[in-house]
Amino acid sequence: MKANPKKSTKIHLTSKEKSELLIEGIATVILLILLNLAVYMILIQIIETNRSVDDMLFNIKASIYNTFYSQHSSSLKLPLLIFMMTIDLIVLYWRLIRRYKQMQQRHIISELHYISNGHLDHRIPFELGGDAGRLIDSINVLVDSTVAAIEEERRIEQTKDELITNVSHDIRTPLTSVIGYLGLIEEKQYKSEEDLLKYTHTAYIKSKQMKVLVDDLFEYTKVRQSNSPLNIxxxxxxxxxxxxxxxxxxxxxxxxxxxxxxxxxxxxxxxxxxxxxxxxxxxxxxxxxxxxxxxxxxxxxxxxxxxxxxxxxxxxxxxxxxxxxxxxxxxxxxxxxxxxxxxxxxxxxxxxxxxxxxxxxxxxxxxxxxxxxxxxxxxxxxxxxxx
Missing domain, CATH: 3.30.565.10 (Histidine kinase-like ATPase, C-terminal domain)
Structure with missing residues (x-):
C-alpha cells in the first residue's frame, strides 16, 4: 500500500470557486446596502405617516438630523457608523465562511468518491480544524480499518487455499499407494502369500500416515483458535x-x-x-x-x-x-x-x-x-x- 500523502494545511480553491466567493461577497455587500436603505426608508415612512406621534417623534427626528447633518454631532456620528459597519462586516464574514465551508464539503465528498471508486491507497489529504477535521480523520481511520479487513480476508483465503493444497498433496501420495496395492490384491496380482502380506502391510502403513496427517490437521485447527478451551x-x-x-x-x-x-x-x-x-x-x-x-x-x-x-x-x-x-x-x-x-x-x-x-x-x-x-x-x- 502506498504511504499516506502529506496533509495540506488548507484546501486549494479552484478559479471557479474563487469567483463564486467574490460574487458572494459583492452580492452580500449590495444586499446590505439595499437593506440599510430599506430600513432607513421604512423608518422615514413610519415617522411621516403617523401624525399622532409627531410630537413624540420630533425629538427623534431632530436627533437623527443632528447626527448626520449637524456640524456639532461628530461625536455621535462616528460611533454609529462604526456600529453599522461592524454589523455589515460580521454578516459579510459569516456568509463568506458559510460558502467556504460548503466548498470544503464538496472537496471532501469528491475525495471520498475517489476512494470509493477503488483507490483504497488514497487518503483525504486535508488538515482542517473543527468538525470538518474530525470528519476527515474519521473517514481516513475508517478506510484504514476497511483496507486492513480486506487484506486480512485475502490472507485468510490464501491460507485456506494453501491449507487445502498442502493437505490434498500430502494425502494423495499415501492414498495413491493404498489404492495401488489394494488394487493389486483385488486383481489377484500377487504370486505368493508373502507378496500379499507385503502389499497389505504397505497399505496399512500408508493408511496410518494419512491418519496421522488428519489427526494433526484436526489438532492444528483446534489450537489455532484463540478461544480454544484449555483444561487449566x-x-x-x-x-x-x-x-x-x-x-x-x-x-x-x-x-x-x-x-x-x-x-x-x-x-x-x-x-x-x-x-x-x-x-x-x-x-x-x-x-x-x-x-x-x-x-x-x-x-x-x-x-x-x-x-x-x-x-x-x-x-x-x-x-x-x-x-x-x-x-x-x-x-x-x-x-x-x-x-x-x-x-x-x-x-x-x-x-x-x-x-x-x-x-x-x-x-x-x-x-x-x-x-x-x-x-x-x-x-x-x-x-x-x-x-
Whole structure:
C-alpha cells in the first residue's frame, strides 16, 4: 500500500470557486446596502405617516438630523457608523465562511468518491480544524480499518487455499499407494502369500500416515483458535517432563542417544493444560530423535523465576540452516522434504506446538549453532482461567 500523502494545511480553491466567493461577497455587500436603505426608508415612512406621534417623534427626528447633518454631532456620528459597519462586516464574514465551508464539503465528498471508486491507497489529504477535521480523520481511520479487513480476508483465503493444497498433496501420495496395492490384491496380482502380506502391510502403513496427517490437521485447527478451551489445573511441570524422559529413554537408546534432564529443583508447580503441554514436549523430543540423526545427546534444562518457567530441549544432531529457522513453525514446512517423508512427518507438529504455547501466553523459538539445535520455551507459572 502506498504511504499516506502529506496533509495540506488548507484546501486549494479552484478559479471557479474563487469567483463564486467574490460574487458572494459583492452580492452580500449590495444586499446590505439595499437593506440599510430599506430600513432607513421604512423608518422615514413610519415617522411621516403617523401624525399622532409627531410630537413624540420630533425629538427623534431632530436627533437623527443632528447626527448626520449637524456640524456639532461628530461625536455621535462616528460611533454609529462604526456600529453599522461592524454589523455589515460580521454578516459579510459569516456568509463568506458559510460558502467556504460548503466548498470544503464538496472537496471532501469528491475525495471520498475517489476512494470509493477503488483507490483504497488514497487518503483525504486535508488538515482542517473543527468538525470538518474530525470528519476527515474519521473517514481516513475508517478506510484504514476497511483496507486492513480486506487484506486480512485475502490472507485468510490464501491460507485456506494453501491449507487445502498442502493437505490434498500430502494425502494423495499415501492414498495413491493404498489404492495401488489394494488394487493389486483385488486383481489377484500377487504370486505368493508373502507378496500379499507385503502389499497389505504397505497399505496399512500408508493408511496410518494419512491418519496421522488428519489427526494433526484436526489438532492444528483446534489450537489455532484463540478461544480454544484449555483444561487449566495446577500440576508439576518438572514431574511431567521427567515422565516423558522415561518414556523416550528406550527409543533414544535404540539410536545410541542419551537423554539428560538437568534441573536444580525438586518440583515446579504451575497452572496450565498438562495434556496439551505433553503434546508440545512429546513433539519436540520426537523431532530430536527423528532429525538428530548422528547426534549422541539430548539435553533438557529447566529454570524458573517468580513469574515464568524456562525450558530448553537441545540435541547435537545436524544443524538447521539459518534460512530454515524462521520458517520452522510454519504449517507443512519441512527443512528437508525427503527426510520428512522418510520419517513420516506431516509438517504440522511445530505449528501445533507453537499454537499451544501461545494459548498458554508463552513463547517458543529455535536456535541452531555451534553443533547444537535448541528449542526454547517460556511459560507463565500462573495462567488465568479462560472463559
Amino acid at each position: 489445573i495446577t500440576f508439576d511441570i518438572q514431574q511431567l517432563i521427567e515422565q516423558l524422559v522415561v518414556d523416550y529413554e528406550w527409543p533414544a537408546s535404540q539410536q545410541k542417544m542419551e537423554i539428560d534432564f538437568q534441573s536444580p529443583y525438586e518440583h515446579i508447580s504451575m497452572t496450565g493444560d498438562p495434556e496439551k503441554l505433553v503434546r508440545v514436549f512429546d513433539n519436540l523430543l520426537s523431532n530430536a530423535l527423528k532429525y538428530g540423526v548422528g547426534g549422541s545427546e539430548i539435553i533438557i534444562t529447566i529454570k524458573k523465576t517468580n513469574t515464568d518457567v524456562y525450558i530448553s530441549i537441545k540435541n547435537n544432531g545436524p544443524e538447521i540452516p539459518n534460512e530454515s529457522l524462521e520458517h520452522l513453525f510454519d504449517r507443512f514446512y519441512r527443512v528437508e522434504s525427503s527426510r520428512s517423508k522418510q520419517t513420516g512427518g506431516t509438517g504440522l507438529g511445530l505449528a501445533i506446538a507453537q499454537s499451544i504455547i501461545n494459548l498458554h501466553e508463552g513463547s517458543i523459538n529455535a536456535t541452531s549453532t555451534n553443533g547444537w539445535t535448541s528449542f526454547n520455551i517460556v511459560l507463565p507459572l500462573q495462567l488465568k482461567q479462560k472463559i
